[in-house]
Amino acid sequence: MVRNPLTPEERERGERLGRLLRAARGERSMTRIAAEAGISVETLRKIETGRAPTPAFFTVAALAHVLELSLDELAGLCEPAQV
Incomplete structure (x- = not known):
């Protein structure tokens, strides 16, 4: 399947x-937030x-x-x- x-x-x-x-997220680590949300750190990094x-x-709801x-x-x- 090709994505538009x-x-x-x-x-x-x-x-x-x-x-x-x-x-x-502020000063909280990506690792902590990703773990608590049940996603990978790389996924959080890509979103941010x-x-x-x-x-x-x-994913957004968990975050x-x-x-x-x-x-x-x-x-x-x-x-x-x-505008």
Whole structure:
């Protein structure tokens, strides 16, 4: 199965998600957060750097739970600014 290329908007949303998660992680180690969320450190690294711009919902939900973030708020912050 061939995956359609991401649009610039989808890429930007993924980068925004990564920045938000990185900020929420603060000084906590990637290893600790990844372990608590049940994902690999490499997956967390890819999400935080925007190299995985469309992570699975359950991955985002697990990270939001560990980082004590609301999924609704996180989704709203990932939307592009309205002009």
